[in-house]
Amino acid sequence: MEKVIRFVRLHLGDGNEEVGRKEIEKSWIEATRVLLRYEPVDREFLDRVLKADDSTLALLYYRLHFHLIRRSGAWVHDGSR
Amino acid sequence: MTAAGSLPGPDPREAGTQLRPGLWHTINSRYPGSMITKPDFVPLVALRKPLSECRVTFVSSCGVHLKNDAPMEVAHPFGDFTFRRVPSTAKHGDLIIHQLKYPHDDADLDINVIFPIERLQELAAEAVIGALTPEFFSFIGYNMDPERFEAIVARDIAAAVVEEQRADVALLAPA
Numbered sequence: 001m002e003k004v005i006r007f008v009r010l011h012l013g014d015g016n017e018e019v020g021r022k023e024i025e026k027s028w029i030e031a032t033r034v035l036l037r038y039e040p041v042d043r044e045f046l047d048r049v050l051k052a053d054d055s056t057l058a059l060l061y062y063r064l065h066f067h068l069i070r071r072s073g074a075w076v077h078d079g080s081r
Numbered sequence: 082m083t084a085a086g087s088l089p090g091p092d093p094r095e096a097g098t099q100l101r102p103g104l105w106h107t108i109n110s111r112y113p114g115s116m117i118t119k120p121d122f123v124p125l126v127a128l129r130k131p132l133s134e135c136r137v138t139f140v141s142s143c144g145v146h147l148k149n150d151a152p153m154e155v156a157h158p159f160g161d162f163t164f165r166r167v168p169s170t171a172k173h174g175d176l177i178i179h180q181l182k183y184p185h186d187d188a189d190l191d192i193n194v195i196f197p198i199e200r201l202q203e204l205a206a207e208a209v210i211g212a213l214t215p216e217f218f219s220f221i222g223y224n225m226d227p228e229r230f231e232a233i234v235a236r237d238i239a240a241a242v243v244e245e246q247r248a249d250v251a252l253l254a255p256a
Contacts, residue, residue, distance in 0.1 A: 007113065007225075011158045014182050015111030062156040066181075077181040 012065065014077060023076075027068040117227045128250070135249035137201065138214040138242050139169075142222035143188075143256035144180030145196040147171065153179040153221045160224035162233045166241075169213040171198060182223045183256055195256055214246035222256050 006017060013020025050057065069075060109116045128135065144153050146165035154161035167176065173192045178185045188195040198217065204210045218238045224230040242248045 003113075008158060010112060011223075011225075059154075059157055062158060066156050 019076070023069060024065075026072055026074060027065045030068040030072040031064075112223070112225060115223075115225050115227065130249070132210055132250070133208055134211045136212045136214055136247060137205075137210045137250045137252060138246050138248035139196075139198070139201060139217040139252045139254070140238060140242070141196055141217075141219050141254045141256060143178065143185075143195045143219060143254070144221040145176050145178050145192060145219045147175055148177045155179060155181045155221065155223070159226055160230070161221050162224060162226075162229055164218055164220040164234050164238055166216040167196075167198070167219055169198065169202070169215060169217050173199065180221050180223070180256065182221075195254075197254075201252075211249070214242070214248050216241075216246060218242070 009017045009020030009024070011020065012023045049060070052060070066077070069077075105116050144155075146153065146167060150165050153163075153165070176192050176196065176198070178188055178192070178195070185195065193199050196217075196219065201210070201213055205213050218241065220234055220238075224234070242251050
């Protein structure tokens with residue numbers, strides 16, 4: 001399990017484990033920040049999405065991670081560091 | 082996870098097979114298991130005719146593709162085991178870099194920094210090289226399962242280079 005954790009941190013941190021650890025926190029912080037607005041949510045859409053196959057949903061998890069990082073404004077993955 | 086979790090092997094630099102010292106171990110420490118040592122040796126083949134008579138193709142791990150092509154899958158933790166075909170007539174403005182793992186600020190300004198397509202077009206126009214193949218090839222370098230990469234991406238690109246494009250020379254460039 002430790003190898004998997006390190007592997008994912010390295011992936012999300014572009015080869016830097018510490019950056020990856022912070023990036024993971026950054027994405028859920030951004031999601032929480034958005035939800036704090038208590039805006040309307042398209043629950044039917046969410047229900048439809050969650051009927052997709054496991055592999056699609058697993059990749060969606062990573063897509064959402066990068067999406068949230070990008071919208072947080074603290075994007076470091078395009079050579080900006 | 083087998084490839085991603087395997088331990089780094091000997092540095093090919095020690096055996097004189099790599100030009101940049103320490104690069105193999107550096108990459109393996111950042112992306113464990115992404116670098117492997119092949120037990121079999123693949124010799125380079127000598128040119129059988131002058132370069133000015135050769136069809137040249139270009140293969141790169143830089144993740145460059147046409148702007149209207151499907152983007153590379155950069156979020157997947159194990160990589161994207163597909164490749165894109167890039168018309169060898171394409172220009173800087175037709176292309177985009179879809180890759181997360183390396184800085185490409187300069188290449189965004191001039192794609193030839195990393196995908197020297199217009200320089201190769203010039204060399205063909207000047208008859209330094211005989212011709213370009215109709216298509217070049219690009220994929221993302223972040224592929225964490227080398228065996229899967231070899232069995233799918235490398236095999237299919239090699240087949241396209243040899244059988245479809247009839248290349249005499251393949252120029253390989255990492256990103």
